[in-house]
Amino acid sequence: MSLLRIALRFLILLVSQAAMGALPAFAQSGEPGCRPEMASYRLPIQRAQLTRDEVRLTFVGHATFLIETPGGVRIATDYNDYVRPPVTPDIATMNKAHSTHYSNRPDPGIKLVLRGWDPEGKGAARHDLTLGDVRVRNVPTNIRTLDGGTDYDGNSIFVFEIGDLCIAHLGHLHHPLEPGHLRALGRVDVVLFPVDGSYTLDQEGMLEVLKSLQARVMIPMHFFGGGTLERFLSRTRDLWPVERRGEPAITLSRAGLPARPTVIVLPGR
Template identity: 25%
Template sequence: MIIQWIAHACFKITLESGKTLVFDPFGDIGYQMPEISADMVFVSHSHYDHNAVECLTGDFRIFDAEGSFELDGIKIKGIPSYHDDAFGAKRGKNIIFKVTAEGLTITHLGDLGHMPDEALYNQLMGTDILMIPVGGNYTIDAQQAFEICKSIEPNIILPMHYKTPGLHVEIARLYHFDEAIKGYFDRSALGKNQFEYTAADKKKRTRVIVMDNSMSAEI
């Protein structure tokens, strides 16, 4: 599969079959969502910077609720959580999506705003690629993200939802997450907005991959 970071919390995954999965498409956050064709779209919650499905093209199916689903051999689990640390009283609910395809399990935490309890951790185990917010303010912060990564031990950690040039959302820069993980996880800067990954590429040691977002050339 090819994993592409569009920007903010939005990723596009292209499977070997050609099917495309898009997570949390955004509205106007300082730059515009590019035109992308999708087959499946995952929306963690109804805020404008995560639910702009109108920006996408194609005959896609939207997943925006908890539950277990299977479509075209792709297993999908929507896991309930909260956008804050007050059981949703401040910002509402958040759906974590755990998607298994081509022998890999990708978990997108959306705008998770609290530390998982034991039951939630149990559902997150077995993740190969973890897309995790690290910018704080509206989500877990860098230190909390680090603690979650240590507990889940995915193969790949993809930080997201942090301050990048041109972004109008007031969240922290990646620096704070880099400081939190220093000396614990291997970290590499990819220098581009996408990479290819297969089940055969899995390694024993967890590593953090920092991607350029797809808006970098436009800002």
């Protein structure tokens, strides 16, 4: 092989490796902080080794978590084009309040794409299905419209039942929960909730939601930066203990839940 041909092959290899490491371009969104760096969490996700009673949660960023079951099912919450897990999930849930909570171009490898609204506008979305060892269902909620009105049943809280553990992702919740919502949700062991206090429900209202749910683990999301998160945590000082974790992933089981409701902060945005 000539030296010129070797040099050309080496150059092609370098260019292809650089292309593989490049970040895609991102559109702008109506919510602050949804810049390309939001997708910079290149988490080295390996398939979780879990016992039959365990679930692993990884905070990818914004409102997106990767949920992994003992049977190997992977779920991405509020799946969108800005913040995605570095693996193709089996299930993707979405809400439509902003483009950072849904995708019109989901990965074709996803087995189930569950939208928290009825795309045909005929009423509330209704999901209750099982894939492998996870049951996924939704509880419809309302959202504010740009003109100040209400889009009834425009979003959903998604509930994931895995073994004995019940996980609720509040999505882009805009209002307090009524008794009907609480009955539909049932027991919640782990709640993933937004704390920005403006685009979603205000922080005082969110505190009331958490009090009504009485989940043993409460994980904040959708906070756009440390200042907003710290303001929320300052409001919880006399209510619940706070644990700060250094890693974005946490493994949970019902038997291992804290004895009293606890806020657990995972690094992310």
